[in-house]
Amino acid sequence: MPDDRADVLVIGSGPAGAAAAKRLTDLGAKVVCLEQGDWVNPADFPSLREDWETTLRRGPLHADPNVRKRPEDYPILAVGEVKSIQMFNGVGGTIWWDGYFPRFHPSDFRVRTLDGVGDDWPIDYKDLEPYYDMNDREVGVSGITGDPANPPRSPRSTPPVALGAFGETMARGFDKLGWYWWPADNAILSDFYDERPPCQLHGKCLFGCVMSAKATPGTTYWPKALKKGAVLKTWCRVREVTVDAQGRARGAIYIDRQGNLHELLAKVVVVCCNGVGTPRLLLNSKSKLFPQGLANSSGMVGKNFMVHPFRYLEGAFDQPVHAEQGIPIPLLTQQFYETDLSRGFVRGYCLLAHGGFGPLHNAWGGSVGKPVGWGAEHHRSMRKCFPHTIRLALHGEDLPEEHNRVELDPELKDSNGIPGARVTYKHSDNSMKMLEHGTRMGRQAFEAAGAIEINVGTHLHDVAHLMGTARMGSDPKRSVVNAWNQAHDVKNLFVVDGSSFTTCSAVNPTSTIGALALRAADGIWQRRREWS
Numbered sequence: 025m026p027d028d029r030a031d032v033l034v035i036g037s038g039p040a041g042a043a044a045a046k047r048l049t050d051l052g053a054k055v056v057c058l059e060q061g062d063w064v065n066p067a068d069f070p071s072l073r074e075d076w077e078t079t080l081r082r083g084p085l086h087a088d089p090n091v092r093k094r095p096e097d098y099p100i101l102a103v104g105e106v107k108s109i110q111m112f113n114g115v116g117g118t119i120w121w122d123g124y125f126p127r128f129h130p131s132d133f134r135v136r137t138l139d140g141v142g143d144d145w146p147i148d149y150k151d152l153e154p155y156y157d158m159n160d161r162e163v164g165v166s167g168i169t170g171d172p173a174n175p176p177r178s179p180r181s182t183p184p185v186a187l188g189a190f191g192e193t194m195a196r197g198f199d200k201l202g203w204y205w206w207p208a209d210n211a212i213l214s215d216f217y218d219e220r221p222p223c224q225l226h227g228k229c230l231f232g233c234v235m236s237a238k239a240t241p242g243t244t245y246w247p248k249a250l251k252k253g254a255v256l257k258t259w260c261r262v263r264e265v266t267v268d269a270q271g272r273a274r275g276a277i278y279i280d281r282q283g284n285l286h287e288l289l290a291k292v293v294v295v296c297c298n299g300v301g302t303p304r305l306l307l308n309s310k311s312k313l314f315p316q317g318l319a320n321s322s323g324m325v326g327k328n329f330m331v332h333p334f335r336y337l338e339g340a341f342d343q344p345v346h347a348e349q350g351i352p353i354p355l356l357t358q359q360f361y362e363t364d365l366s367r368g369f370v371r372g373y374c375l376l377a378h379g380g381f382g383p384l385h386n387a388w389g390g391s392v393g394k395p396v397g398w399g400a401e402h403h404r405s406m407r408k409c410f411p412h413t414i415r416l417a418l419h420g421e422d423l424p425e426e427h428n429r430v431e432l433d434p435e436l437k438d439s440n441g442i443p444g445a446r447v448t449y450k451h452s453d454n455s456m457k458m459l460e461h462g463t464r465m466g467r468q469a470f471e472a473a474g475a476i477e478i479n480v481g482t483h484l485h486d487v488a489h490l491m492g493t494a495r496m497g498s499d500p501k502r503s504v505v506n507a508w509n510q511a512h513d514v515k516n517l518f519v520v521d522g523s524s525f526t527t528c529s530a531v532n533p534t535s536t537i538g539a540l541a542l543r544a545a546d547g548i549w550q551r552r553r554e555w556s
Contacts, residue, residue, distance in 0.1 A: 306319055329429050
């Protein structure tokens with residue numbers, strides 16, 4: 025028998041699902057969210073363990089679901105140049121993340137007009153600006169206003185977290201080169217805010233913040249949404265979104281922890297399952313009316329998968345710089361963010377001063393694959409590299425290409441027998457030229473900062489920013505959702521997560537995902553009479 029009917033069913037409790045659920049509940053909607061995982065007990069965070077670095081390399085808290093193999097995970101076959109997809113299936117979604125919280129630039133919404141590549145978004149920065157501000161207030165963002173490379177923004181919740189010795193070192197290098205840099209916006213507090221304490225600079229932000237100084241939806245949006253009446257049902261794996269005879273979304277069929285099948289009905293369905301999980305769900309939701317998968321008359325569901333071209337450089341210094349302390353990303357330069365055709369590629373990248381790992385990370389080879397050898401020289405070599413090493417993360421913009429895609433895998437199944445995902449990806453020539461340019465600039469930055477040894481990662485890193493597979497656009501033949509994240513094919517179905525990105529920018533997606541979700545929630549509420 026169907027469960028009680030909701031006004032809005034949200035599938036997925038991460039940055040998008042949490043923001044949409046909280047906003048719609050505040051406005052007066054009856055919201056139910058289905059999450060295939062569970063709450064994570066902070067006592068289980070790797071950051072509390074002495075063996076936190078080895079814990080992250082194996083077992084139930086690994087970033088890759090194929091390694092974790094928890095019951096709530098689903099298998100992902102990575103084909104091509106991406107070897108590992110990173111995500112977490114649990115309340116809040118973003119448990120393991122750096123907390124870096126940038127916004128898109130205005131140019132990121134107009135890449136076709138400006139540079140003749142990709143596609144323009146059907147919205148612009150001004151459409152999202154009030155929702156960026158709203159999201160920042162809910163999350164709590166440390167930083168400083170006045171950044172000359174970005175539009176003015178609302179006052180930050182707290183001042184920037186301290187740059188630390190490694191941040192100050194890289195800032196001197198950028199200054200010597202005459203490059204612009206700025207303290208990063210972070211969803212990590214430097215002072216008390218919204219009943220949450222400030223960061224204590226332990227340097228383990230990525231691996232779970234027990235104090236909640238680093239924001240996650242489970243510590244920001246969900247407590248308030250639940251207090252206002254939202255319902256969050258965990259251990260509920262959605263098998264498919266169902267439709268009625270008129271082709272409208274009816275609700276969802278889900279499987280509980282005991283393996284029982286349920287259907288939850290709703291006036292509106294909002295899918296927030298990330299850039300791999302969302303196309304997987306839509307493609308699994310086949311019916312007579314939607315034989316290619318739900319909302320897929322364009323054939324675009326799963327196409328145009330984007331990541332961020334990524335490479336690490338490491339610089340060793342004479343003096344200790346203690347990059348293992350503080351926050352992961354205290355500052356960045358966007359000197360090379362906008363297109364300059366003299367560089368040999370379009371669009372651009374950021375260089376992020378990056379910390380946050382311990383001694384074993386260095387011993388294993390750091391982020392550049394150069395392990396410290398065993399034997400008589402081991403301790404001397406370790407003293408030389410730790411804590412003397414700074415990482416620079418080269419973080420570029422990908423371009424949407426249809427051959428990069430997410431499909432259902434014909435053989436892989438999750439613990440409930442639902443087909444898993446196959447991800448196929450190859451970096452473009454443009455991305456490779458961007459990475460090579462960024463590598464040269466990163467070397468210059470380290471030299472200017474005084475590094476005595478510089479190493480460059482040769483491998484392209486695992487993928488955590490999953491975007492573009494249910495893209496936003498004005499043309500129903502080339503996109504899946506419109507400017508309000510509403511499916512072209514199914515008027516009471518919304519897709520709100522990284523999958524809806526038309527292009528991906530050169531900055532982390534989490535801030536923009538939250539802003540889009542808040543805007544979509546307002547759009548749903550404004551048209552609520554249509555869903556009755």
